[in-house]
Amino acid sequence: MPDALEVAAEPTRRRLLHLLVAGEQTVTELTEHFSVTRSAISQHLLLLESVRLVAARKDGRSRYYRLDPSGMATLRALVGQFWNDELDLLARDAQRLADSKDPQPKDTP
């Protein structure tokens, strides 16, 4: 029942989404990129499917998973809503300050 952003935030699932940019793939193919079992990956995919971030097609005894563009559009909206201009300004300023300090730690009056 969680929302798409929460589901997508989990590290393994983030990677899965990135892997699926390359095109549809089976559970076993996807599993090769991880150190956990097929079962674990399968469950991550089912969860992603439940929030419509991916969709699946069955062929033979394999299930081919792919990104669901409309769900990804929803996610885009959520991300944009969370990481708004205010937060961005704040983070950018912090980065700028850090950058200006890091190179030469001397001469900061």
Added chain:
Amino acid sequence: MPDALEVAAEPTRRRLLHLLVAGEQTVTELTEHFSVTRSAISQHLLLLESVRLVAARKDGRSRYYRLDPSGMATLRALVGQFWNDELDLLARDAQRLADSKDPQPKDTP
């Protein structure tokens, strides 16, 4: 032990970060915007603090929480790394398609 993006993705904590853009606030002040107890909010803040997204200052018997700009910069990097150009392109296309279909459902040969 989770990473900043996962921690920030939880809905209550997302709202807390947004509220803190307005400036430092105590646990009780922040709690007023939610329907859960002070305790729950306190624990969310402690978690945010553990991944350096917020910092706290003690004054009298209150703890004033504020955003930690450097942690927010880290989060910015994580978000940017996750929501990269490929995903954005995909989501944008889906949005464009949906928009072009939604207004006039007729005449789609």
Added chain:
DNA sequence: TTAACACGTTAGCCGTCGCTAACGTATTAA
């Protein structure tokens, strides 16, 4: 047809999450 196999999912086990109730602690009022 049936035995072996490949693929994906369910069963079940901790660990962690998010929450309220109870608590400790610091401040104020008498």
Added chain:
DNA sequence: TTAATACGTTAGCGACGGCTAACGTGTTAA
């Protein structure tokens, strides 16, 4: 000083997350 009070955190509970092991099911080979 002591009692009352306001603030934040810990204790403890039910539910959920991520994982492996066991399983069901569909496919191939004999």
